[in-house]
Amino acid sequence: MATQTSRIVIVDNSGQLGPAVAHGLDGKLADGQPQFVVEETVLRPASPDALQKDLRARINSETLDAYLGFRKTSINHSSCTCAILTISASSAGYRAPWIRR
Numbered sequence: 001m002a003t004q005t006s007r008i009v010i011v012d013n014s015g016q017l018g019p020a021v022a023h024g025l026d027g028k029l030a031d032g033q034p035q036f037v038v039e040e041t042v043l044r045p046a047s048p049d050a051l052q053k054d055l056r057a058r059i060n061s062e063t064l065d066a067y068l069g070f071r072k073t074s075i076n077h078s079s080c081t082c083a084i085l086t087i088s089a090s091s092a093g094y095r096a097p098w099i100r101r
Helices: 018-022 048-060
Strands: 006-012 036-043 066-070 086-087
Touching: 006 018, 006 048, 018 036, 018 066, 048 066
Parallel strands: 006 036, 006 066
Antiparallel strands: 066 086
16 A cells, blocks of 8 residues: 555646546545645647656656656547556656556
8 A cells, every 4th residue: 555645747648638637646545645646737748758758857866756648549528548658657666556567
């Protein structure tokens, strides 16, 4: 079970999933603190490679725990299809309990 809040960034290339995903990450730790803090939701990044490099640097410097990336997908009112492009977590030894490698 998680014992500390995970700081994450959501990267949404669809421009539609990020806010809903951020809203859904409302779990609580045993001590009542939030399980996740979404530090930023980036919709349709202008430079995905530069953003990924920045996010990995933040993870390596331990100012961010993970980021979630979603591909651009086709979304309509009756169904939603999404593909997780990236889940990246700190290589410094911390592993968020919800990330499976």
